[in-house]
Amino acid sequence: MKRDLTPWLLLPIVALAMLPLMSFSTWLTLTIAGAAMGMMLFLMASGLTLVFGLMDVMNFAHGAFITLGAYLAVTVLGRLSGWGGPDSLAWNLAALAVAVTTGAIATGAVGAVFERVIIRRVYGSHLQQILITMGGLIVAGQLVIVLWGAQPLQVAKPVLLRGSFLLGGAAIETYRLVAVVLGLLVFGIAYLVLNRTRIGLLVRAGVENREMVEALGFRIERLFVAVFVAGAALAGIGGVMWGGYQEVVTATIGDEMTVLIFIVIIIGGLGSVTGCFQAAVLVGLTTNYVGYLTPKLALGSNIALMVLVLLWRPRGLFPVAKQ
Amino acid sequence: MAEKILLQLEGVQTHIGRYHILHGVDLSVPEGGLTVLLGRNGAGKTTTLRTVMGLWRASAGRILFDGTDIAAMATPDIARLGIAYVPEAMGIFTGLTVRENLLLATTAGRFDDARLDAVFALFPVLKTKWHDAAGGLSGGQKQMLAISRAMVEQRRLMIVDEPTKGLAPAVIEHLIGGFHTLKQSRTTILLVEQNFHMARSVGDSVAVMDDGRVVHAGTMADLAGDEALQGRLLGLSLAAHQ
Ligand SMILES: Nc1ncnc2c1ncn2[C@@H]1O[C@H](COP(=O)(O)OP(=O)(O)OP(=O)(O)O)[C@@H](O)[C@H]1O
Ligand SMILES: [Mg+2]
Numbered sequence: 001m002k003r004d005l006t007p008w009l010l011l012p013i014v015a016l017a018m019l020p021l022m023s024f025s026t027w028l029t030l031t032i033a034g035a036a037m038g039m040m041l042f043l044m045a046s047g048l049t050l051v052f053g054l055m056d057v058m059n060f061a062h063g064a065f066i067t068l069g070a071y072l073a074v075t076v077l078g079r080l081s082g083w084g085g086p087d088s089l090a091w092n093l094a095a096l097a098v099a100v101t102t103g104a105i106a107t108g109a110v111g112a113v114f115e116r117v118i119i120r121r122v123y124g125s126h127l128q129q130i131l132i133t134m135g136g137l138i139v140a141g142q143l144v145i146v147l148w149g150a151q152p153l154q155v156a157k158p159v160l161l162r163g164s165f166l167l168g169g170a171a172i173e174t175y176r177l178v179a180v181v182l183g184l185l186v187f188g189i190a191y192l193v194l195n196r197t198r199i200g201l202l203v204r205a206g207v208e209n210r211e212m213v214e215a216l217g218f219r220i221e222r223l224f225v226a227v228f229v230a231g232a233a234l235a236g237i238g239g240v241m242w243g244g245y246q247e248v249v250t251a252t253i254g255d256e257m258t259v260l261i262f263i264v265i266i267i268g269g270l271g272s273v274t275g276c277f278q279a280a281v282l283v284g285l286t287t288n289y290v291g292y293l294t295p296k297l298a299l300g301s302n303i304a305l306m307v308l309v310l311l312w313r314p315r316g317l318f319p320v321a322k323q
Numbered sequence: 324m325a326e327k328i329l330l331q332l333e334g335v336q337t338h339i340g341r342y343h344i345l346h347g348v349d350l351s352v353p354e355g356g357l358t359v360l361l362g363r364n365g366a367g368k369t370t371t372l373r374t375v376m377g378l379w380r381a382s383a384g385r386i387l388f389d390g391t392d393i394a395a396m397a398t399p400d401i402a403r404l405g406i407a408y409v410p411e412a413m414g415i416f417t418g419l420t421v422r423e424n425l426l427l428a429t430t431a432g433r434f435d436d437a438r439l440d441a442v443f444a445l446f447p448v449l450k451t452k453w454h455d456a457a458g459g460l461s462g463g464q465k466q467m468l469a470i471s472r473a474m475v476e477q478r479r480l481m482i483v484d485e486p487t488k489g490l491a492p493a494v495i496e497h498l499i500g501g502f503h504t505l506k507q508s509r510t511t512i513l514l515v516e517q518n519f520h521m522a523r524s525v526g527d528s529v530a531v532m533d534d535g536r537v538v539h540a541g542t543m544a545d546l547a548g549d550e551a552l553q554g555r556l557l558g559l560s561l562a563a564h565q
Contacts, residue, residue, distance in 0.1 A: 198432045205416045205427055212414035215376055216427055216472075217402035321417040321458060 007278055007317040014282065018289045025170035030288045036176035038284025039183020040245060042277050043238030045261040045268075046190060047231015053207040053271020053320055055224050057119060058126055061133040062261065064140035065232045066254030068110060069103040069239020070155075071148050074249050076102050076240075077156045084158030092158035096178065096244070103240035104233040111232025115225055137255065144251045152250045155243050179241050186234065187277050194273060203227060207271040208321050263302050267309045269316025278317050279309075328387075329354040329480055329511045330375070335384035335394075337367075337374045344370045346535040347384065352480070352528075357502065357512040359522040359543065361557060362532035368515045369411055371532070372482050375513075376408050377401045388480070403430075407473035411484040415465045417458030421449055424457050428472035435476065442471045445501050463494035470501055473510075480511045487518045499524050519557065523547045531556045 019027050048062045076099040077084065083095040118136055122128040161178060164171040194200035202223055206213045210220050242257070243249045264283050268275030283302050290301040309317060330352040337345040345367050352358045360368050373379045375386055377398040386394040393401050402408070407428075416424055425442075426432060443450040446467040452460060457468060466486050473481045487495045495518065502525040505512060516522040522529070526543035539546075539556050546552060 201419070201423055201427060205419060205423075208416050208418055209414055211378060211398075212410070212416070213427070214398040215378070215402055215408045215410070215414065217399050217430065218427075219397075219399045 004318065007275070007313075010317070011278065011281055011285070014285055014289075021289075021293060025168065026292070028168050028170040029172065030292055031285065032170075032172050032176055032180070034285035034288035035281060036173075036179040036183075036245070036284070037287060038281030039179050039187075040238050040241050041257075041260065041264055041284055042183055042280035043186060043234050043241065044257055045238075045264045045280060046186075046273055046276050047228070047234045048261060049265040049268060049270055049276045050203065050207070050227050050273065051224075051231050052265065054203060054210070054220075054227055055123065056126075057123070058129045059119065059133050060130060060258070061114070061118075061136035061140060062231075062235060063254030063256075063258045064137050064144075065107045065111060065235035066239035066242065066257055067140065067144055067251060068107050068254075069236035069241075070243030070246075070249045070253045071144060071153070072103045072106055072236070073099050073155050073240040073243035074148070074153045077158070077244070081156045084156060084161075086159045089160045092160045093178070095158050096161065096240075099240050099244075100182070100237050103236040107236025107239070108229045108233035111229045112225070114232070115228045119228065120221075141251050141255070148251075150251065152248050155247050155249060157244050157247060161244070175244065179245065182237075182241065186237070187273075190273050199223070199226070259299075260302065263306050267306050267316055269313075269318040269320055271320035272316070272318040275316055275318030326356070327354040328352065329389060330513065331385075331387040332371070332375070333385045333387070335371070335374060335381050335386060337370055337379050338382050339370070339379060344535055345374065345381075348532070348535070348537055349540075350530050350537050351540070352511060352513050354511050355509045356527035357506055357514060357525050358528045358530065359526035360513065360515045360530050360532060361517070361519075361522060366532040367535040368532055369484055370535075372408070372410075372484050372513070372515060375401075375482060376406070405477075405479035407478040407481045409469045409473060409481070409483040409486065411488070413465050413469040415457045415460070415468055417456065419457055420454050421452050421457050421460070421468060422454060424468055425449075425472060425475050428475050430476060438475055441504075442474050445474075445504055446471060446497075463490050463497070466490065466494075466498065467501070470498070470505075474505065477508075478510055480513065481505070482513045484515045485517060486514075487516065487521055495521060519553075 015031055044066050048059060051057050051059055077095055080095040080098060083091040114136065118132055122132055157175070161175045164173045194204060202213060202218055206220055206223055214220050239254060243253065246253065260283060264279045265276055267282065268279035283305065286301050286305050287298055291298040313319065328351045332348050332350040335345055335348040336343070348367070348371055350371070360371065362368050370379060374381050377393070377396055381394045384394065385392050388404060388406070393404070416427070426434070448464055449468060449471060452464070457465065460468060470483065470486065486498055490498070499521055502512070506525070514525070523543060529541060529543045529546050530537045531539040
């Protein structure tokens with residue numbers, strides 16, 4: 001099957017175009033920072049793009065899963081602070097792995113309840129979806145305050161993940177490298193599941209034409225629940241990683257990402273996981289380069305990026321055929 | 324005729340939103356034969372098929388499939404009874420390969436090689452395009468793929484909505500050949516078709532719809548031999564389509 005490879009060129013083009021504007025070591029630091037941010041954006045956004053693509057559901061409460069993940073990072077890493085000392089990188093990574101796993105399971109479970117109690121009642125009506133998920137977001141924010149308090153909390157990030165090492169004259173934060181590896185891993189797994197399994201085949205088919213999937217004898221609701229839960233779990237993982245990256249967690253940490261996440265899924269093409277991955281890295285890189293060159297333009301640059309991409313490809317980098 | 328009726332609609336009414344589209348459709352599809360549903364544009368043919376598939380809900384009446392009322396069943400359950408649906412727009416997944424499109428039409432996710440060979444014998448182009456994205460197929464090839472989806476496994480009933488729409492005459496002849504092969508396998512077929520040449524060549528029985536009702540039902544032989552009846556029933560649709 002022929003694949004559309006042009007959008008993949010965008011990443012190296014953007015990265016290389018920045019090289020003349022700064023020293024190599026600065027460029028390397030920014031590129032890795034951008035890639036790391038991109039991977040975390042991908043984790044946070046991938047579920048949302050599939051939920052929209054498959055069921056045409058707009059979930060504005062998606063940020064709550066991220067917030068929950070970030071607070072779980074506070075709690076789990078706090079409990080495991082004994083593992084986070086300076087002696088063993090393995091134990092440091094193990095603490096992060098436990099936090100990530102807990103985040104995935106807990107947000108996945110919350111996602112399952114949220115789908116059943118709220119989302120399922122508002123299929124087909126965008127207005128209701130927007131209103132009720134916005135409401136859900138507010139309630140979730142309050143619950144977080146009840147559980148964890150209103151004051152900002154510090155993440156007990158394992159000591160060795162705070163440090164950095166030198167590469168090509170540039171200081172690379174270990175945590176960012178971990179984020180890049182995790183993001184690539186999750187993307188790889190998501191790609192294999194979508195392209196090599198029957199469930200993945202059904203999801204791709206359902207994103208394109210839900211009705212026909214049903215007419216072939218498959219219950220799309222079950223598929224949707226699975227995708228919704230997986231998407232929530234991924235957002236939870238993203239939240240854990242983002243919380244650790246920010247080091248300070250507040251009840252709005254997820255909401256603050258929502259605009260960026262919507263930019264990512266629109267640039268990528270609604271419903272496309274590959275597009276989401278591309279777009280997330282593109283947004284991560286742009287944010288970091290522009291943040292360095294002209295700090296005031298950082299958010300504006302992402303909106304400009306979205307406009308440019310949409311002028312080039314009106315339905316995003318990897319448009320999904322819709323019927 | 325003492326033949327068994329596989330699909331029977333009795334007084335089926337369908338509303339779409341606030342529009343009353345079907346006003347009591349009565350239709351019998353005998354087992355093992357090909358029934359053509361004719362009627363002018365907007366008569367309610369597509370709505371009838373969609374109602375059988377559960378894609379619209381019947382607001383009144385019964386839809387009996389092999390004696391069971393399926394009017395309240397969900398679409399996937401209806402499909403699992405062995406009913407294949409080829410919609411007007413064909414419902415091809417353009418982002419998926421030809422192979423993946425056909426794979427989704429199997430219940431277990433595995434091909435029966437003998438059946439696949441039969442599909443390739445009928446539509447060789449599907450074999451050459453096996454790993455290509457279905458979105459790149461021509462209209463006729465897409466229609467062949469859509470019909471093949473109903474062939475990779477034995478179905479009890481196949482429902483096809485206007486497969487010749489927009490196709491070149493040579494392709495239509497090819498499809499007619501396909502339907503003859505399907506008929507030999509004794510698959511029951513309900514076919515909406517405006518092309519009377521095709522309808523006459525493959526149809527055993529015929530029903531004609533107008534304004535949300537079936538206004539005539541009988542054998543294709545009777546209709547084909549009676550030009551006055553054709554003129555009265557189909558004047559409009561034939562004038563518009565030939
Ligand atoms: N989604 C819809 N909303 C409102 N009205 C509809 C809808 N679909 C069909 N109709 C109306 O229902 C009537 C029957 O339409 P239907 O598509 O069943 O006719 P048809 O016999 O298949 O016609 P054609 O030959 O054009 O395919 C038409 O008047 C049409 O305008
Ligand atoms: Mg129609």
